[in-house]
Amino acid sequence: MNLLSLYYFVELAKELHVTNTAQKLYISQQNLSQHIQRLEQYYGVPLFHRKPKLALTYAGEQLYAVAVKILAEEHEFQNRLADISEKSIGNLKLGIPSYRGQICLPEILPRFYAKWPNIKIELCNESSNKMEEHLYNGELDIFIGVMYQDNPKLESSTLLTDHIYLVCSDELLQRHYPDSWQKLKEESLSGVELAHFSKIPFLLPASSMKLRKTLDQCFLDAKVKPNIFLESQTTELFMSLYPHNYGAFFCTQMRLPTLLAAHPDANAFPLALKKSLINHRLVLAYHKERFLPEYAHDFIEITKDVFDGIAEVRPH
Template sequence: MNLVSYYYFVEAAKDLHITNTAKRLFISQQNLSNHIQKLEQYYGVELFNRKPKLSLTYAGEKLLEAAERILGEDANVINQLAEISEKGVGVLRVGIPAYRAQVCLPLILPIFYQKWPNIKIQLTETQSANMEEMVAEGLLDVFIGIKNADDSALEVTPLLNDHTYLMASDTLLHKYYGKRADRLKQEALNGTDLKAFSELPYMLVKLPNRLRKTTDECFNAAGYKPNVFIESSNTELLISLYPKDFAAFFVTEMRLPLLEDIMTNSSCFPLMSGGDLIMHRLVIAHRAEKYLTQYVKDFIKISIEVLQEIEISRQKARGKAGKRV
């Protein structure tokens, strides 16, 4: 069976929308459908339920698991043979959440491609928990994110500590706190447990987002349920609404450089719990017993060096984190 058919099937299973998958892969819908039909004919089963909407059959779920393993092993073989041939050609499968990629990859990839110009990078941009599983299963070479489980199958290197911030505009603070707003900002400059901000409305990302879990814990510790203006699983939607001064918003430290355009006349207050600043440790991880090509090793090394430089710069700047942006 052609590996391309497996690849197209796996991609279609991600979207469960033939039109969207075909557009994303720059192929025709007919071409994509033909590959899926070939697999169905080869195995003698239906892989998708077509109505009322596209979904995987039980057979499709089983083939998806097998196809991902097959494609993963194929990538591993390509990498090993490429290194043996010393042509410097191969595939690097990197998992990283999209907004972290915006910050990290423009710093990492120029250095990496100076040494490895012929390496193709396949990006997976999803939640850290999903990518952690994919690395353990051999579907990714490395992931950059927040480690969830205590998994001995992974070799993990810390990169930096990512703090969590409450972001609120002056307009919003003065609307709800009046003359108290300026004093409130000064008191929260170096950290807040949210008790003093109970009157604000909030824009929140939906569970199971890690940031939402963290902020829910803070609200519980502060002893109140937040006034939720809007919830959404789309963080970019919340960011687009922030300049309208509807509500306060929570962000990770890594997002702050990406939000400079919308943070005029705003303040950022680091969140605290039990008197300590809340932070999550960003790591880079790979499967401990997996064969690593030299370019994978170099990518890991470069990532560590770049992110640790960012951490050093952050440590110098954190004293100013609560000041007006």
């Protein structure tokens, strides 16, 4: 048993697909299978059910829980060594949604690498819930994303109060509210009530996404059953469909510059409920009980400074 085999086992346990995991790890399927077989021989138990589809056995579930902790401790030890190394060689595991990374990392990374050229940054782009879980388990050093509730073991700092906007074209408004669309548009500039948009079809995030859960609660509170035209995991798809006027969609404030750059005439109304604007709390979080090297603390400070600038240019 070695750490590499444990690492390969954990990655396969997450993916539960040999071909995809092997490609992700840049190894052959045969090599991956050999590492799993060595672990099974070492422990004397099967770790995966092979049929009807790949799944962890009970022993595999127990090993996964332990292996995650072992690899987290080993990563923390590497961080401690990096902190005392003269060459400052190490890695930083960062969880951040891809679209947020596209906005902030081009400003963060040049400043970070000017001081820490030998640090490798590993990016994780999964759901916010999953990345928060990885952070708690020690599989990530830093998480940048949405958190609804504070965790006593996680240190979190608010980076941005990310308002939610309803994006709706003039054509959609005219089609569904021909006699009152201009008045509706003017009234919605300071905050849109979903009850006033009940006739409009919607493009909504997938039900598993945090934004969708917020929106579902808003629809429920407004006593509106949305007419759903399309659901998707990516807001980028909705932005690309904007000119076709299939329906209104929602986006966070952080996405607005990208939207308005592509469609300057787009209406973006801040979402409100009982005259209170709806928003997401975007945070930077790390585990209080995990060691963070100096370069990780520098990354945190640079990130906070960059988001201070992002917050200043957002519309109010």
